[in-house]
Amino acid sequence: MRYDTLIIGGGLSGLVCGLQLQQAGRKTAIVSAGQNAMHFSSGAFGLLSRLEDGTPVDEPLTVLDKLGPDHPYTKIGPEKMAALLHTVKPFFAQAGIPLAGEESRNSFLITPTGNGKRVWLALDDMTLLPDGDSAFGSKALIVNLKGYLDFNTSFLAEGLERRGMKCRIEAVELPEMNRLRSNPTEMRSVNIARVMDGGEAWKHLVAAVNRLITDEDTVILPAVFGFADGAVIQAIREGIRVRTVFIGTMPPSVPGIRSQMRLKKAFELAGGTMLLGDQATAPVFRGSRLESLGTVNLGEVRLEADHYVMATGSFFSKGLWATPQRVEEPLLGLDLYAPEDRNRWYATDFFAPQEYIAFGARTDAGFHPLRGGQALENVYAIGSLLGGCNAVQMGCGAGIAILTALAVADRIINE
Amino acid sequence: MQEQNLSKNNFEQCIKCTICTAYCPVVQVNPLYPGPKQAGPDGERFRLRDPFFYDENLKYCMNCKRCENACPSGVRIADIIHTARMKYSHHTPSLRDRILAGTDFMGKVARPVAPLVNAIVGTKAAKAGMDAFLGVDKHRTFPKYRFKGFESWFRHKAPDQNRFPRQVAFFHGCSTEYQHPEVGKAFVRVMNALGYGVQLLDEECCGVAMISNGLWKQARAHARHNVQAFEKTDLPIVTTASTCTFTMRDEYPEILGVDNKSVRDRIVLAEKFIFSLLDRGEVRLVFRKDFKARVAYHIPCHMEKLGWSIFTRELLGRIPGLDLTVLDSGCCGMAGTYGFKKENYAYSQEIGRPLMERIRLLDPDYVTSECDTCKWQIEMSTGVSVRNPILILADALDLDACRKINCGTEAE
Numbered sequence: 047m048r049y050d051t052l053i054i055g056g057g058l059s060g061l062v063c064g065l066q067l068q069q070a071g072r073k074t075a076i077v078s079a080g081q082n083a084m085h086f087s088s089g090a091f092g093l094l095s096r097l098e099d100g101t102p103v104d105e106p107l108t109v110l111d112k113l114g115p116d117h118p119y120t121k122i123g124p125e126k127m128a129a130l131l132h133t134v135k136p137f138f139a140q141a142g143i144p145l146a147g148e149e150s151r152n153s154f155l156i157t158p159t160g161n162g163k164r165v166w167l168a169l170d171d172m173t174l175l176p177d178g179d180s181a182f183g184s185k186a187l188i189v190n191l192k193g194y195l196d197f198n199t200s201f202l203a204e205g206l207e208r209r210g211m212k213c214r215i216e217a218v219e220l221p222e223m224n225r226l227r228s229n230p231t232e233m234r235s236v237n238i239a240r241v242m243d244g245g246e247a248w249k250h251l252v253a254a255v256n257r258l259i260t261d262e263d264t265v266i267l268p269a270v271f272g273f274a275d276g277a278v279i280q281a282i283r284e285g286i287r288v289r290t291v292f293i294g295t296m297p298p299s300v301p302g303i304r305s306q307m308r309l310k311k312a313f314e315l316a317g318g319t320m321l322l323g324d325q326a327t328a329p330v331f332r333g334s335r336l337e338s339l340g341t342v343n344l345g346e347v348r349l350e351a352d353h354y355v356m357a358t359g360s361f362f363s364k365g366l367w368a369t370p371q372r373v374e375e376p377l378l379g380l381d382l383y384a385p386e387d388r389n390r391w392y393a394t395d396f397f398a399p400q401e402y403i404a405f406g407a408r409t410d411a412g413f414h415p416l417r418g419g420q421a422l423e424n425v426y427a428i429g430s431l432l433g434g435c436n437a438v439q440m441g442c443g444a445g446i447a448i449l450t451a452l453a454v455a456d457r458i459i460n461e
Numbered sequence: 462m463q464e465q466n467l468s469k470n471n472f473e474q475c476i477k478c479t480i481c482t483a484y485c486p487v488v489q490v491n492p493l494y495p496g497p498k499q500a501g502p503d504g505e506r507f508r509l510r511d512p513f514f515y516d517e518n519l520k521y522c523m524n525c526k527r528c529e530n531a532c533p534s535g536v537r538i539a540d541i542i543h544t545a546r547m548k549y550s551h552h553t554p555s556l557r558d559r560i561l562a563g564t565d566f567m568g569k570v571a572r573p574v575a576p577l578v579n580a581i582v583g584t585k586a587a588k589a590g591m592d593a594f595l596g597v598d599k600h601r602t603f604p605k606y607r608f609k610g611f612e613s614w615f616r617h618k619a620p621d622q623n624r625f626p627r628q629v630a631f632f633h634g635c636s637t638e639y640q641h642p643e644v645g646k647a648f649v650r651v652m653n654a655l656g657y658g659v660q661l662l663d664e665e666c667c668g669v670a671m672i673s674n675g676l677w678k679q680a681r682a683h684a685r686h687n688v689q690a691f692e693k694t695d696l697p698i699v700t701t702a703s704t705c706t707f708t709m710r711d712e713y714p715e716i717l718g719v720d721n722k723s724v725r726d727r728i729v730l731a732e733k734f735i736f737s738l739l740d741r742g743e744v745r746l747v748f749r750k751d752f753k754a755r756v757a758y759h760i761p762c763h764m765e766k767l768g769w770s771i772f773t774r775e776l777l778g779r780i781p782g783l784d785l786t787v788l789d790s791g792c793c794g795m796a797g798t799y800g801f802k803k804e805n806y807a808y809s810q811e812i813g814r815p816l817m818e819r820i821r822l823l824d825p826d827y828v829t830s831e832c833d834t835c836k837w838q839i840e841m842s843t844g845v846s847v848r849n850p851i852l853i854l855a856d857a858l859d860l861d862a863c864r865k866i867n868c869g870t871e872a873e
Contacts, residue, residue: 080534081531229492231498231503232496232499234482237482297480298480298483322768342768343768345726
């Protein structure tokens with residue numbers, strides 16, 4: 047089976063790259079073994095929140111020269127970075143994912159513990175603030191749905207009170223939720239969102255919240271709305287008589303799943319092929335070129351392509367695999383940034399920057415991954431498979447996923 | 462992924478991410494079902510400690526495998542659930558469960574009196590009776606038994622088959638034998654046009670309905686019989702039904718513990734087999750010029766798990782005059798015998814509702830699907846007819862021209 051480009055990995059990076067290529071008329075397939083980290087999304091994308099030494103960043107483009115030579119942004123280059131940044135919002139918008147936020151300046155997302163987190167762009171459920179510490183209302187009514195355990199209202203209230211906001215916590219009991227509540231293990235974000243998507247339940251919620259409001263100027267709700275369709279989010283915002291702010295919950299992330307479903311849908315509508323629940327395997331190389339791949343499900347039928355894109359992710363998605371002895375890239379056996387000495391993998395202080403987060407594939411300046419020291423000329427590596435920077439410490443994971451995907455798609459299209 | 466696991470317990474790969482619960486069709490509609498994470502890896506931890514923690518509500522799992530397809534950690538969630546049912550359930554299958562599970566036995570009994578059986582089970586009185594006394598939901602329409610089965614039709618064709626230069630073995634399954642012999646006939650016509658003769662096997666029902674209904678011993682006996690029957694030939698074992706295929710390839714070893722290594726890789730769905738021949742340039746297809754149809758493709762859950770819908774899409778996509786819409790992947794709610802049961806009927810219809818609404822909106826000439834129980838559910842719920850892809854292929858191909866191109870004159 048032959049494609050122009052074959053992408054391994056169907057997370058944020060693989061989907062963005064696939065959609066860009068497919069829309070440019072390239073016949074593209076994505077092999078995806080299981081669902082992805084979008085299901086854990088905070089609702090916002092980080093571009094560059096801190097430098098490696100922890101210095102906070104307000105305008106990411108102005109500090110690109112402070113990044114190391116191995117950072118993916120350095121490989122993309124400052125001019126290309128600036129050009130790509132302007133394409134991100136329109137790209138997501140045409141896939142049905144409107145993004146809020148300024149392209150060249152970081153904003154702040156309110157975390158589930160009420161802290162401010164530096165981010166770049168956010169899904170339209172989320173509210174972005176210009177700074178991290180000040181109050182965004184004088185009195186807040188925090189409303190949970192009775193029986194929902196993945197939204198910790200008292201942690202949130204504590205955080206908001208530190209900003210000088212007065213908080214009151216209430217829980218709403220809706221008859222539509224009784225069915226879900228009878229099964230406590232399944233009273234989860236996604237199931238709530240499904241109930242709220244159709245019918246009258248959201249109207250009952252709005253009415254109940256309006257009855258609870260006394261002198262509050264802000265209502266806070268968990269981000270558990272709009273699974274298939276984001277329209278209900280806007281309807282709730284318009285229905286509640288004061289400003290409504292949605293806050294992220296424990297996984298699964300409703301905004302994240304909705305966005306990944308839209309990217310996948312846009313990719314398929316453009317004519318792309320998704321091989322979901324399948325695992326790439328058995329690569330055949332000729333010199334420095336990858337000739338073909340197999341998959342577990344397709345058996346003897348081989349997949350061939352002009353270009354291959356490795357978007358297999360990090361440890362969570364098994365793009366990287368750690369044994370007690372070593373860290374490896376299981377599909378192609380790529381060269382990694384990963385020391386052999388196991389004692390250097392992690393810091394014993396849990397909250398210190400962990401070195402293993404920076405593990406990942408080594409590539410040349412054009413994102414061709416190295417294998418046995420040699421660059422694979424028709425293979426690219428993108429997203430969190432890339433090593434060379436601590437994306438958790440620097441808050442640049444989503445930015446790397448999106449921008450390396452777009453940069454590599456451009457290279458393939460213009461080759 | 463098990464080979465990369467440090468523990469022999471596959472459930473320990475679960476990192477509690479809850480992604481599976483977002484894709485389970487049952488938890489969305491049935492509060493009695495604990496959900497794949499709780500029923501599978503979470504519950505297994507407790508059950509290993511003490512079987513007391515087994516929850517009979519695991520029976521609500523439809524075994525659609527969508528949780529396994531979604532899991533990023535390679536946990537075989539549905540396998541864990543069904544193995545637990547087998548090990549710990551105290552539920553004894555009822556008469557109803559035995560009747561539903563005995564797809565081939567019931568076929569044999571019903572066939573000699575097929576018109577009578579069809580007429581009786583179609584009446585309101587019989588439906589009410591089965592609902593009240595057996596627990597088979599009265600809203601269900603039973604597929605009609607045929608007086609003359611596929612095998613008796615094939616007997617007249619068998620002598621011709623040896624004249625073809627290449628051969629395949631055909632596992633037709635119960636519904637082709639008893640209810641939809643036209644599927645088997647189309648398969649033979651298509652294979653002959655590709656230059657392949659068809660041989661039958663000494664097959665028994667794949668046993669999937671026995672697995673669903675807790676008749677483990679019988680299911681295992683069928684599995685052993687089929688594996689032995691398949692071992693007697695070296696031919697590819699080609700099928701037209703996705704669930705039989707999936708069951709014989711994966712459920713035999715994973716759930717029933719029946720070793721099928723000697724035959725597994727030879728068991729293949731017709732669409733994959735034909736695609737592979739085309740991919741290797743071994744056959745060519747010639748299509749009729751006057752074929753026209755608007756078709757919607759419903760991918761059955763087990764087809765998703767096999768990961769083979771791409772072959773059906775590729776094959777149907779080559780038919781000029783065929784306007785193909787691939788429906789958003791979602792369970793139809795039938796899950797074999799599950800939807801026939803009175804206690805599941807409402808859930809079954811609720812699970813299938815989005816799919817049915819989409820089909821009604823599209824209003825295609827017909828729906829295509831590799832699974833016969835999906836067919837029954839979609840036809841009953843929408844009135845749109847459902848055809849196996851092999852029937853479409855048989856209609857769209859210029860069979861004579863194909864035969865000439867693929868085997869010259871030697872077979873004629």
